[in-house]
Each structure stands twice: as C-alpha cells, then as structure tokens.
Amino acid sequence: MVVLARFGRGVRVAAMWTLLVALAVVVLYPLLWMVTNALKTNAELFANPFALPSSPVWQNFATAWRQGVGDFVFTSVSLTVLATLITELISAWAAYGLTRVSIPLNRTFTVLVLAGLMLAPTVALIPLVKMFQGMGLYDSFFGLLILYTAFRIPFTVFLMRAYMLDLPREVDEAASIDGASRAATFWRIILPMSMPIVITTIVLNVLQNWNEYLFAMVFTSGTGVQTLPVGLADLMSKNGTQYPVVFAGMVMAALPMVILFFVCQRYFVRGLAGGVGK
Amino acid sequence: MTTTQAPPAPVRTRLDRGRTAPAAGAPGGGRRRAPSWRGLVWLIPALAVLAVFVYWPLLQNILFSFLKWNIYSGEQTFVGTQNYTNLAGDPVFWRALGNNAWYAGLSIVFQVFGALVLAAIVESVRSERWRKAFRAIYFIPSAISLTVAGLLFYFIYQPQTGLLNVFLDNLGLGQFSQAWLGHEGTAIFAIIAMSQWQGFGYSVLLFSVALQRIPQELYEAAQLDGVGPVRRFFDVSLPLVREMTGLMMIVTISGAFQVFNEVMVMTSGGPNNSSQVLGTWLYHAGFVTNDFGSAAAIGVAIFVITLVLAVAQLAYSRRRRVEW
Numbered sequence: 001m002v003v004l005a006r007f008g009r010g011v012r013v014a015a016m017w018t019l020l021v022a023l024a025v026v027v028l029y030p031l032l033w034m035v036t037n038a039l040k041t042n043a044e045l046f047a048n049p050f051a052l053p054s055s056p057v058w059q060n061f062a063t064a065w066r067q068g069v070g071d072f073v074f075t076s077v078s079l080t081v082l083a084t085l086i087t088e089l090i091s092a093w094a095a096y097g098l099t100r101v102s103i104p105l106n107r108t109f110t111v112l113v114l115a116g117l118m119l120a121p122t123v124a125l126i127p128l129v130k131m132f133q134g135m136g137l138y139d140s141f142f143g144l145l146i147l148y149t150a151f152r153i154p155f156t157v158f159l160m161r162a163y164m165l166d167l168p169r170e171v172d173e174a175a176s177i178d179g180a181s182r183a184a185t186f187w188r189i190i191l192p193m194s195m196p197i198v199i200t201t202i203v204l205n206v207l208q209n210w211n212e213y214l215f216a217m218v219f220t221s222g223t224g225v226q227t228l229p230v231g232l233a234d235l236m237s238k239n240g241t242q243y244p245v246v247f248a249g250m251v252m253a254a255l256p257m258v259i260l261f262f263v264c265q266r267y268f269v270r271g272l273a274g275g276v277g278k
Numbered sequence: 279m280t281t282t283q284a285p286p287a288p289v290r291t292r293l294d295r296g297r298t299a300p301a302a303g304a305p306g307g308g309r310r311r312a313p314s315w316r317g318l319v320w321l322i323p324a325l326a327v328l329a330v331f332v333y334w335p336l337l338q339n340i341l342f343s344f345l346k347w348n349i350y351s352g353e354q355t356f357v358g359t360q361n362y363t364n365l366a367g368d369p370v371f372w373r374a375l376g377n378n379a380w381y382a383g384l385s386i387v388f389q390v391f392g393a394l395v396l397a398a399i400v401e402s403v404r405s406e407r408w409r410k411a412f413r414a415i416y417f418i419p420s421a422i423s424l425t426v427a428g429l430l431f432y433f434i435y436q437p438q439t440g441l442l443n444v445f446l447d448n449l450g451l452g453q454f455s456q457a458w459l460g461h462e463g464t465a466i467f468a469i470i471a472m473s474q475w476q477g478f479g480y481s482v483l484l485f486s487v488a489l490q491r492i493p494q495e496l497y498e499a500a501q502l503d504g505v506g507p508v509r510r511f512f513d514v515s516l517p518l519v520r521e522m523t524g525l526m527m528i529v530t531i532s533g534a535f536q537v538f539n540e541v542m543v544m545t546s547g548g549p550n551n552s553s554q555v556l557g558t559w560l561y562h563a564g565f566v567t568n569d570f571g572s573a574a575a576i577g578v579a580i581f582v583i584t585l586v587l588a589v590a591q592l593a594y595s596r597r598r599r600v601e602w
Contacts, residue, residue, distance in 0.1 A: 151332065261421040
C-alpha cells in the first residue's frame, strides 16, 4: 500500500511538473521566436519559422531605429517620465491632503477623487477629442501628457492614500511641536516615509504609460508625436515586407518593461495586489 | 508553500477605511485643528485635473448621446433617444456586445479559475527557487504591451508562415490550419486566446500572494487528518481565497468590456465586423463613420456596464473578510 501511495504521489508530482514546464514553454517560446525573428533576414523568416538565423542580422535593429523607432522611443520615454512624475506629485499631494490635513467634507472629496477609478477611458473619448481639437491640444505631446496624467491620478491616489492612512499620527504631532509647517511635514517627513508606495506606483505608472495605446492612437495622426506602441503598429502596415525590422522594433518596445519587472518584482507584487483589493 | 517570498504587502485597500481612520476633523493627528478650507490647496490640482479632463467629458458624453451631429456644418440637433434605438437595431452592436461577453466568459475560465488552480500547483512545488521562477516566467507577457503581444500573435496566426499553422502541419494536423484572424468564425477567439496568453500570469501572481497568506498550519492539520491534496485545495485553499476570487472575477469582467487595444492591432474588428467589440465599434462610429451621437451612445453603454461592475466590486470588498 505504501509503495502504491508513493507511486501515486510520484505520478502526481510528475504530472504537475509537466504542466508547469509545458506552460513555461508556451509562454517563453513565442517571446524567443520574436527575438530570433528580429535577427533573421526576410528570406529566412519566410523559409522556416522554426529555424534559427544562420548568422544574426543585428543590422535589423539599426534599420528599425532609423525607420522611426528612434523617434518613437524618444517620445515614449519623455512622455512616460514626465507623465509619471506629474502624476506622482499631484497624487501624493492629494493623498496627503485626504489623510493628514483636516479639510471639511473630507469624505466627499475622497469619493470624488477615487470615483475616477471606475471610469473606462473610452467613455470620455469622443468629448475629449472635441475638447482637444478646440484647445489645439489634438496631435500634441502636451495633450497626451495631460491625458496620461489625469487618468492615472485616481489609481495612484488610491494606493498612496491607503498607505498614508497607516503611518502613525505621532509623526505629524512631533513635526507640529517642532514648528514645522504643513508643507515641510509633507516634503521632509510624510513623503520620505511613503517611499515604498511611491516606488510601487512609479513602477505601475511607468508600465501603464509605456504600453498605453488608446489615447496615443486616437489623439495623434502620424506626425512627430507617435509613441512606441502606435508607431510599431504603423511600422508594420508600412513595412509589410520587411518583417524582421518590425520584430526588432517589438523587441525594443518589450525589453525595457521586462527588465523593469525583474528588477522591481517586489514592488509589482505589492502594487498589483493592492490594486485588485480595492 | 512558503511565506518568505514577497511578504504580504501592507497595502490594505478598502474604500471604507476612511471610516476607521480618524473621521473628518481628526486627521492631522495631534494638531487638533478645526477643519479648515485652507487644506484644500493639497487637493486642488488633483480635483481640477479630474474635473476638467475626466468628469466633464463623461457628462458631455451623456449629453452627446442625445444629439445628432452634422459633420459638415458641425450643427447639433437634439434627437432624443434616437441614437439608442438605432443602436438597439444595429446587429454589429449586438455582435460586439456578444464578443465582449465571450471575452469575459473565457477570461473567467482561464484567467480566474485556471489561474487559481495553476497558482495552487505552483505553490505546491517544494523548491522556492522554482516557485519564483514559474511565477516570474508566467508574468513576463503581462509586462510587454498588448500592442507588442498583439503584433506577435498576428504573425503567429499568419496563414502560410505563421508559427501556429506550421506547428499544426508538423504534427500532422494540417487540416486544422487556417487563417485564424481572417475567418469570421475564428477571429475573435484567436484574439481572446492571445489575451489569455498575455494575462494569465498576472492572475497567477495575485493568487499566489493570496495563497501565501493562508497559514501553513491549516494545511498541516488537514494533512494529518488524511485529507489529500485535491480536497485540501477545495476545502482549505478555495474558501480562504474566495474574496480574491470574487474580486478577480469582477475586475476581469470589467476589463473584458473595455477591450480595445488588441482587437485594434490584430483585426480592427474585421473580417466583416466579426471581431468588433464595444470599444472598437465606438471608435469606428466616432472616427470612421463620424457619427458622434452613436459613438457617445456606445460610450454610455460601456459606462453603465463598467459602473454596475464597479459598484458590485465595492460592495463585495466591503463584506467582512475571512480573518485568521
């Protein structure tokens, strides 16, 4: 019996490992395929999708960069950095105000800020386009910056507020006794104490802004301010025959976020878990 | 099972925590200052940006849905509920709604229940290093954008040189190979399949965190009572991650009704509108046929669906949690 039970357990463990490894292959193989395709010649890519490149064509990356990916990267990096920075600032102020400054109607304001969490960006799309066309913000870097910032504030405040509520009250008291102003308390004490959640939200906002597609597509019309996701989709339709170049572009778009994930895994987990538990 | 990796983060995140926090008047701790409007300066930037660029357009969208636009003169006329009745008679709208429903249903099967089972299997691996490795590998597609994933699968689904068809041919299953994105019957399901590939690792990661919070003693007690691993999953794990499962379901359904990116990249709703979803049909109405009124009405439909789900989510997370 014991032997039989052991045998049963062995079969089960083997089945589990097979499943886990098979899934890992299903996840990794397409990604690997993307990288190898980026290093092939066009002929090789069409000849046999499973074959490895005979000699890696690093040139594809340079070609992609020249054909616009360089510009897309520049736009995406600036947009991601600026939008994340502004979102963090505005959200940290708001979270501080909502949790540690006594304001009348505190609860109403909290609901007003957090209700934005419920809104799908598509719902506001048509009026936003009209508004931006009227304000001259359509097809501009600044317009995208505003959209990226505005729509990330509710989520960022939501996570920061939960964190700041848990900081001990005595901290503010002590600062107050020492004669620190509200602003000084925020900049010198509360903000530094909130660094873990600030980093978490930075990581999540960077991921979101780098990968955003809806606004970037609808609010630009193919001139100068295309972000990487939109530019790539465009590159493919323009570059119908030079697929390896498109793959090179895709690798360049994907790699930074994969690296970010591995470097900041801890913060990802915290932020994602918090985001769902709202 | 482990409790080491990624200790349950101290994010406690319920909207109603405002109640347990010092109520209005007390925040700011020892200062005991009376509430003052001066504190509003901290909130003004956020409130102003949200009011102008989020809430105002939302209200406008509702208004727009009762108007008819003349694209040439820009003239707007009030048409009552005509946009809505048009929508109700539009077969593509219903098809899009149905596709969103398929998206939601299949995502629940794979990204909620499938991911939960998978997370339990991952957590049952003895070596911590392998547990970490599997969680990380499964998450990678969630870090790359839906645009890149969509383009990648566009190539994988290519009829002649695509990975999938060549793979089927090599297995001797050539009769199943086809233009996955080019057929009305398969396009939306090919997209949904890509989205499961892209998103399941995210759910696995979240469920792993939830499972790690279950005290090990409960499993040990069950094991001592001779309870096998399958029953341990159903009798111990499942009840204790019920809240997470419920939340994930709502979040997943809500996400499924907001789909846009991958459909746009892979098929733009084609062929013959067979893979349209509400988001892309709104885009089509607004920017291809320039019928802003109808687009706004579709926007209201998305708004109502997501609002109902958000309220459900809120109600759900307010229920008392399982504590231990």
